[in-house]
Amino acid sequence: MRLCICFVLLSIVLYASADNPFSSGFRFVKDAAGGARDMWRAYRDMREANYIGADKYFHARGNYDAARRGPGGAWAAKDGGWQRGSGVSGRGAEDTRLDQEANEWGRRGGDPNRYRPAGLPNKY
Structure with missing residues (x-):
């Protein structure tokens, strides 16, 4: 898991330094790092909750929280998120x-609550 986090952070730095519309500001990098933390928090909470049927809620919540940060957070949610590409769950x-x-x-x-299963503790 640490390797994944390192990869996401390295990707953020490389993407922010590339020639793209968001590379001009520190804000993109800050939002991307915050978005990666949001995704990590949702994953950690999903593992901690260990609640049958809640995985879709945590997927939606992590992406929602990250994307609300702005372009950097949205990038982290889309390109730094879990289960990207052609892999399966x-x-x-x-x-x-x-x-x-x-x-x-x-x-x-x-609203991530669209996927919230009945009985999931309010902590999440």
């Missing part, structure tokens, strides 16, 4: 598709 292609749907819902600003 370990529970099959359909579960991965639903995870991606929850990710996109959160990134677009949709």
Whole structure:
């Protein structure tokens, strides 16, 4: 997991230093780092909760929190998020598709509670 975090942070630095519309400001990097923390917090909470049926909620919540930070946070949610690319969740292609749907819902600003299962402790 530490390798993943290091990769995300390195990616943020490299992306911010590249020739792109967001590279001119420290704000992008700060928002991207905050977005990576939001994604990590959602993942950590998902693991801690260990609650059946809650994974989509945590996917949506992590992406929602990160994307609300601005362009850097949205980048972290889209390009630094979990289950990117063609990989599958370990529970099959359909579960991965639903995870991606929850990710996109959160990134677009949709309320993560749409995916909140009944009985999930209020702590989350």
